[in-house]
Amino acid sequence: MADLDLATTWFLAARAMACGGEPLSMSEEAAAGLFARAILGLDEEVCIAAKDASHMTAHTLVDCMSMASHLPRGTADQVMTGVMMVAYAAASMQPLQVRWASMLASAMEMDEDRFQRCCVNARVVASMLPAGEEAVGD
């Protein structure tokens, strides 16, 4: 999968999780973004291109699930972990967030064990972030 598609999948999936709950602080957003960039190996250019407004509005969550279903297993696990981190960074589990995690995991053809492993990883990383994490660019 091209980097732009991966970045598009990531930003749509992470935004959906963020929008399903209470508004995130910038540091929480940045923590998830940093994780994704480091783990998914996305460079700045690709992230900025994926977040371009016209590019984003051309894609729906159904597109996101479709792209997620084509991710290699390891990459899909990383995306799922990052998405769960978005919820965990804000210690939030609103109904729409629960629904999104369920739909995305299923689109990735995960079973319950695999999903739970991603959640454990997300929890560990989220716990390592101080609650008052520095702002972006510090």
Added chain:
Amino acid sequence: MTDSSGNFDFLEKYDSRVAHLARQAESYVYSDPDSSLFKLRLMVETMARTLVELEQPQLVDTDLSVMLRSLQRSGLLDRRQAEHMHAIRRDGNAAVHGRDSTTPTALRRLRDGWRLSRWYARMVRRGAKVDQADFKPPVPPRTDSKSAALHAQAEALEEAAERRRHRMREALLLFGEKDDADAMRWRLRGELRALEDIAIVAGEPVVDADFVALVMAMDLEQILEHPSWGHSSSEAKASVETQFTAFKHAHAEAEEAYLRDRAALARAHRPS
């Protein structure tokens, strides 16, 4: 010490302590940028403390970054103001910890402080019509050509660092500076609700919502008990139970709505 340009005089009637700190920061901006940044940081901390006291008094004694995050989450502090506050906190901390600061940095943060002042005045006195004139950069002292060249060099460095930070933010954050985050939130929540309807009508997917909610509840309880969140076991349990109950309630309501619709449809198509 440079004379005050009157940029913060309007603040006096809203919060004299904050106004005093801002004027001090302004007066030190050329002669002692470290002190200027320190005063600005104190000003932001005072602002945050006052606002947190109104909204979440239990967080008053916590770290500045925790208070800022809480203000942002409560909706009092939007992204732009949060960026100004974090920038002042960051550069103020650097000055406090002995990292040399420059006048261009202090001037930028002073302008950030001025932008925040108007918002702050409105926050402490809701509905107040804040009369704030345009920002007037404090008058620089006379300098020789060597100092002017050094100043220009520092300004160029500061500009490059700001550009770098901006680009990093654009790449990292889920929403860009120019994005209409509210519109995006509205759209995505609509799509999520549609997915919820599909799941109820078509049947739960393999990893069903009940299972996800259970896993998330267990994880969140552990996260909230972690020292970085600092909740007691009972607080963490109560918080997670509230969220879990809200999920169960919303889930049951959505299923009930579907059954109602289906019954209505069946009635409409029943042969008379």
